[in-house]
Amino acid sequence: MTKPMAATNTSSIENKIVAVTGATGFIGSTLIRQLTQAGWQVRALYRPKAGSNPPVINNVTWIAGDLNNADALNALVADVNVVIHCAGAVRGVTRDDFDQINEAGALHVAQAAAAQPNPPRFLLISSLAARMPDLSHYAGSKWRGEAAIKSTAQPLRWTIFRPPAVYGPGDRELMPLFKSMSNGFAPLPAGANGRFSMIHVEDLVGAMVHWSLQDKGYGETFELDDGHIAGYNWNSVLDIAGRVLCNGGSIRRIPIPITLLKLVAWTNFTAAKLLGYSPMLTPGKIREITHSDWLCDNNDITRITGWQPTCELAQGLAGLFDKHH
Ligand SMILES: NC(=O)c1ccc[n+]([C@@H]2O[C@H](COP(=O)([O-])OP(=O)(O)OC[C@H]3O[C@@H](n4cnc5c(N)ncnc54)[C@H](OP(=O)(O)O)[C@@H]3O)[C@@H](O)[C@H]2O)c1
Numbered sequence: 001m002t003k004p005m006a007a008t009n010t011s012s013i014e015n016k017i018v019a020v021t022g023a024t025g026f027i028g029s030t031l032i033r034q035l036t037q038a039g040w041q042v043r044a045l046y047r048p049k050a051g052s053n054p055p056v057i058n059n060v061t062w063i064a065g066d067l068n069n070a071d072a073l074n075a076l077v078a079d080v081n082v083v084i085h086c087a088g089a090v091r092g093v094t095r096d097d098f099d100q101i102n103e104a105g106a107l108h109v110a111q112a113a114a115a116q117p118n119p120p121r122f123l124l125i126s127s128l129a130a131r132m133p134d135l136s137h138y139a140g141s142k143w144r145g146e147a148a149i150k151s152t153a154q155p156l157r158w159t160i161f162r163p164p165a166v167y168g169p170g171d172r173e174l175m176p177l178f179k180s181m182s183n184g185f186a187p188l189p190a191g192a193n194g195r196f197s198m199i200h201v202e203d204l205v206g207a208m209v210h211w212s213l214q215d216k217g218y219g220e221t222f223e224l225d226d227g228h229i230a231g232y233n234w235n236s237v238l239d240i241a242g243r244v245l246c247n248g249g250s251i252r253r254i255p256i257p258i259t260l261l262k263l264v265a266w267t268n269f270t271a272a273k274l275l276g277y278s279p280m281l282t283p284g285k286i287r288e289i290t291h292s293d294w295l296c297d298n299n300d301i302t303r304i305t306g307w308q309p310t311c312e313l314a315q316g317l318a319g320l321f322d323k324h325h
Contacts, residue, residue: 012213013038013039013040013081013213014039015041016040016041016081016082017040017041017042017043017079017080017081017082018035018040018041018042018043018080018081018082018083018084018212019042019043019044019045019076019077019080019082019083019084019113019120020032020035020042020043020044020045020083020084020086021044021045021067021076021083021084021085021086021087021105021109022045022085022086022087022088022125023042023044023045023046023054023060023086024046024047024054025086025087025088026166026168026170026171026172026201027086027125027166027201027204027205028044028086028087029170030168030170030201030202030205031084031086031205031208031209032044032057032060033057034202034205034206034208034209035084035209035212036057036058036059036060038209038212038213040059040082040212041059041061042057042059042060042061043060043061043063043076043080044060044061044062044063045062045063045065045066045067045072045073045076045087046062046063046064047064047065047066048064063075063076066105067087067101067104067105067106067108067109068104068105068108070108070112073108073109073112074112074115076109076112077109077112077113077116077120078116079116079118080116080120081120081121082120082121082122082123082212083109083113083120083121083122083123084123084125084208084212085106085109085110085122085123085124085125085149086125086208087101087105087109088101088102088105088125088127088142088145089101089102089138089141089278090138090173091278091279091280092137092138092278093269093272093273093278093279093282094137094273095137095140095141097137097278098137098138098140098141099137099140099141099144101141102138102141102142102144102145103141103144103145103147103148104148105145106124106145106146106148106149107145107148107149107151107152110122110124110148110149110152110156110158111152111153113152113156114152114153114154114155114156115154119154119156119157121157121158121159121212121215121218122149122156122157122158122159123158123159123160123161123208123211123212124145124146124149124158124159124160124161125161125163125208126142126143126145126146126160126161126162126221127139127142127162127163128162128163128164128197128223128294128296129142129288130142130143130145130146130162131143131162132291135284135287135288135291136282136283136284136285136287136288137284138284138285138288139284139288146160146221157218157219158218158219159211159217159218159219159220159221159222160220160221160222161204161207161208161211161222161224162221162222162223162224162296163199163204163223163224164196164197164198164199164223164224164225164231164294164296165196165197165198165199165294166198166199166200166201166204167198167199167200167201167316167320168200168201168202168316168319168320169201169319169320169322170201171201173280175320178241178245178317178320181238181241181242181245181246181251182241182245182246182321184246184249184250184251184252185251185252185253185254186234186238186241186251186252186253186254187254187256188234188253188254188255188256189255189256189258189261189286189289189290190255190256190257190258191255191258191290192234192289192290193233193234193235193292194233194290194291194292194293194294195230195231195232195233195292195293195294195295196231196232196233196293196294196295197223197225197226197228197231197232197294197295197296197297198225198226198228198231198232198313199224199225199226199309200226200309200311200313200315200316202311203226203309203310203311204224206307206309206310207222207224207301207305207307207309210305210306210307211305211307214305214306216304216305217301217304217305220300220304222300222301222304222305223296223297223298223300223301224296224298224301224307224309225296225297225298225309226309226311226312226313226316227297227298227308227309227312228312228313230295231294231295231296232313234253235253237313238250238251238253240313240314240317241317243314244314244317244318245317245318245320245321258286258290261281261286262283262286264281265281265282265283265285265286266283268281268282269282269283
């Protein structure tokens with residue numbers, strides 16, 4: 001796959017440091033790779049886990065701690081040029097599960113950055129879901145996270161990205177569905193005919209790196225996608241996936257009745273509350289999945305920063321199960 005081009009000469013950022021949160025996640029791990037390739041020194045936050053260490057990567061320094069640890073956050077952002085806040089909770093049960101991380105966590109990182117003698121530029125990875133804060137606890141928490149970074153006492157030079165559905169190697173949310181598509185069938189909510197945008201993780205991260213190398217876009221909330229005009233619905237995704245993942249064969253759509261999904265979601269919700277785990281399918285997630293319009297475009301981000309996507313869905317899907325990726 002074509003790798004996004006760095007926007008400026010890498011020598012201009014020699015010895016410059018970017019602080020990253022969420023670097024152990026799906027999007028963040030791609031981000032730190034692309035940032036180092038672009039010439040950045042990376043300082044990355046990680047939550048220590050028994051028996052595992054973060055990967056050793058050239059030009060990446062790991063700082064142990066979480067979004068509630070003021071000392072760790074101060075060490076993370078001290079003297080950096082740019083902060084990219086990519087940590088977030090994508091699964092949870094209660095409003096508090098999401099707000100603790102997506103709202104309070106974002107505020108803590110923004111406050112640490114704003115308190116620097118020379119405050120760094122700040123990029124928040126929000127979500128297109130923040131458009132509809134009443135739809136789910138996740139959506140609301142991403143919207144409140146955006147409000148939080150705008151509210152720091154010392155003004156920050158912030159930019160917000162609102163990605164739509166992100167896919168690519170390492171993703172855990174859409175991958176099971178693409179896997180069943182590659183086996184010729186796709187369980188999907190019955191009557192889910194809304195339109196939605198998508199973006200490959202390399203393209204989203206390419207836009208983040210492109211932003212990091214510029215001095216533009218402050219005070220802007222950018223939506224961004226793969227550039228496919230009018231996005232997709234599930235039938236158009238199945239057409240493309242059939243060509244790419246099933247050698248031109250068709251993929252059988254298996255409609256899952258919404259009432260059944262709701263039943264599973266409520267069972268998950270109740271069991272998760274009792275047992276303390278974070279399920280993917282919750283009542284809020286069903287409202288997100290069945291929402292009719294998750295379309296966005298690149299008009300603003302391209303006009304202001306010059307970034308453009310490079311990976312179409314067919315190309316992105318073709319690389320999904322590539323073991324050499
Ligand atoms: N994936 C998508 O389709 C999509 C779409 C739109 C927006 N986004 C946003 O993009 C961001 C990254 O998503 P992702 O898909 O890469 O999620 P992910 O794979 O679940 O990664 C989440 C990252 O956040 C870290 N994190 C979570 N809670 C933390 C805490 N309390 N303190 C420190 N770090 C914490 C995780 O650390 P651990 O490894 O320690 O758990 C991990 O590095 C999120 O803000 C999400 O809302 C994602």
